[in-house]
Amino acid sequence: MYGLILDSMADHIKKLYGDKIWHSVVGSNDISNTFTTHKVYDEQLIPMIANSTEELTGVTANRIMEGAGRHFYYTWLTFYCFRNDRIIKVLGRTFRDFLNGLDCMHEFYKFSFADIHPPSFHISNEDVNGLELHYRSRRTFTGFMYYVEGLIRAIAEKFYSVDVSIHITQHGFRPKLFFDLLTNKALYYRIDFPNNEHTVFQNLIKEKRHLRLNHKIQFPSNLFFEQFPFHVVFDERLQILTTGHGLNIICSGLNGKRLNETFFMTRPLGYDLTWDNVLIHRNNVFELTSVKSTESINKSIYICSTTRHDRSMTHFIKLRGQMLHVEEWDCVVFLATFVMDDLDKMYEMGVYVNDLTFHDLSRDMVLHGLQQNTEYKLALDLEQGKNSRLEEIIQTLEVEQQVTDNLLYSMIPKEIASSLRKGNTSVSLCEKYQDVTVLFSDVVNFAHICHRIEPHEIMKTLNKMVKVFDMLCKEFKTYKVETVADGFMCISGAPTYDKNHTKVLADMAIEMLTVIKTVRVPKTKDSINIRIGLHCGGVVAGLVGHKIPRYCLFGDTVNIASKLEAAGKAQRIQISQCCKEKLVTYGDYQIEDKEDVRIKGCRPIKTHWL
Structure with missing residues (x-):
């Protein structure tokens, strides 16, 4: 839990219920009065704060969390408008498109909050009156159901001028688990709003399909596969039919194996890697990680084997991309990109720049990303250092303020002093x-x-x-x-x-x-x-x-x-x-x-x- 969320919730309680209630919450739970934006805190702080506020105000923790979700959006936009405002605007032309791109928004924030554990979203049962939004998270506190609801309402109202009606139709919240990988439980919101874009989108798909059929547009499969060196093609039984040459270099012999025995799915969050789940979540970003580390790499398939060396592997393969269902083949093509943490790891795994594609930004990310990432980390370290010093200064000021208040209250009553401050x-x-x-x-x-x-x-x-x-x-x-x-x-x-x-x-x-x-x-x-x-x-x-x-x-x-x-x-x-x-x-x-x-x-x- 990053301090950004905690700081926003503290500000929400102060503005809605007053500083006295907030100080009572802080005192009863023995927590800090201030929070650093990029610092990671205990996940239990939010439930503690919400439950304590409920006891002091009589307002249910769920309503408090919904209000905090709304407030988070407004404070988040106010303090970070130079970035967040633009991100939300480009996530979707319409409110429907925005909901489809929620996972992309969390991917963006991984650059600023490296240790974030983002939730997973996808939509289903869409019609002209709205849609169903599925929400999964590692967090166990049920109040986050209402936190997300408040956040969605605020964005719909602010950016899309849409009046939405949100109902929780089903959820798998339990005391210890928010989601269950085996029973596949999750939280479902039914969001009602004018969704005329759904019909427009469906008609557009039909027009493109008819265009391909009428003009008999064909594209050679071998040429298609060459453009995606890390692709994976699998059938309804999840049997791998073919893989890209880039993936073959890292780990050969995948053909004929079952995809769910070779990889496990880390995104979308909380789902098994099954054929049905792949088809349902085609609008989501998929992330697969190899079950085992590759035992033998860099076995050159080229004649000039002297350019590569055999190395013992301790790394795992991570692929990220889109699942494309090809109806004519009755197969799914995973159009993936190899995820690289750093250049040393890339070299140790036997992946080189010429293995990456030209048509996307993979090569640019390798050549320029390292320098930009180093500069960003340096800036982030400086910011975190400033935040730490600021937090120490604030704590010192709070101690001095307490000393001053005690001296003042020894001269005049506390109630009178508070009135003078106003x-x-x-x-x-x-x-x-x-x-x-x-x-x-x-x-x-x-x-x-x-x-x-x-x-x-x-x-x-x-x-x-x-x-x-x-x-x-x-x-x-x-x-x-x-x-x-x-x-x-x-x-x-x-x-x-x-x-x-x-x-x-x-x-x-x-x-x-x-x-x-x-x-x-x-x-x-x-x-x-x-x-x-x-x-x-x-x-x-x-x-x-x-x-x-x-x-x-x-x-x-x-x-x-x-x-x-x-x-x-x-x-x-x-x-x-x-x-x-x-x-x-x-x-x-x-x-x-x-x-x-x-x-x-x-x-x-x-x-x-x-």
Whole structure:
């Protein structure tokens, strides 16, 4: 699985469901956030991503894959339009022709993606209303059925302005095998669209056939065979009747043997080499590979045998070409070309340039292909090197971004920071919360403690105290608003709503009285005591400041909570009447009545010890 497909799918999920969903997918599967185009990844990544997205969004994995197929086409065209756009255009004059040439498209991409394992396509049951498309692949994930469907729909719409209806009529998907070579199972799409070209094509074939019969056009077989030095002629029993002289040089004695015992078929993918399959797939490119390596080569049939040498063979013969059914002979001619990986291999197999044909590009590919291939490999290596460095830079940036985000979220809430990134102003983010709980705490006799220890010890003590309080904020999912000297302020119910906000802060306050015992005064090792005040009600919250913005709370609720803390006692939690009314519903707290607290500008407030 190349990174190109994974990168396109990641982009599809981000654009359709948002970055938050994508980051959740990445985190739950422990996979990379970015992918390199030409790098090969694990085949299981696509199923993992699709299934995780289904769990997070509720959209089925099949629908996600269909959308990803559509998106792949559009991103693929956008980023590689200088190549892919033209390739798709020349694959077929009509949508029907394009479907016939799908295998050719994958052959083209082998130049850019050398390790690609392309699927195989062919059409059948064609009529004026559409056709049946057979799809075979080595991949086992059923979601690729819908991925291909989305891709076909996008191309039909974009390039051919054709509105297609696609139905999956049969498939051989199983948990472990996508196709079965023995039972010949595959995926069949019924694609309905106006296919008038089918009738035109059939009529054209009939006209050409009548033309040959009427004019009695004949072509000597020996002259025909000379033009294809690597051809193979076989009958309905798959018995080889004759082979080209080029193939005879590499491996003699093939005449009379059965084709399926001498070669196996690697394309079209997933089919046995049978007479029926050959006739059905005549519009496909065939690729045959010898079952065994040739034992003896370069046995010259020429007089001047000194120009060739006997070599021991470890190579296999690979032929690629077209199957042509000759009705007059009731035979099939495999018009093949010898597939060469490199010049050294070609020489070792005893194949020379003069063995190749003049009428096609075989000789040009040998003479010029090596240099072009070397240049391409060099360019590809450079590109892959750049992609690797870019991936490392992106990963480094992601780490730095995470550090920056953590610092930002320590200053303002994550929800507020996300809104600012979207372009919202600080004024627009000001919000009123009707029901929250506010907590204040400070150290008893803090000024007296400061007179007894050094300044750096004061900072060390405060840092230890705030650290344990921060840990409690994280545990109870409350938000720390600020710390001023020995004062600590936090809130529950905002900016993220929690219906149990009073209970949450009450539990946290009780825990604060416990953990503060772990903080001692340097030198004397005396314990530190704190006062805590709790009050619930409405507040106004928003960002204040431009250079160093702070998330601040305003309102009587904040003032009362602060006064309750100031009027409290060491290692006690003072709560208001409204807090008591909320907590008694839980039945888990011991609450003591006490005298009212007088607050300047307000009537006396009834309070309690928690």
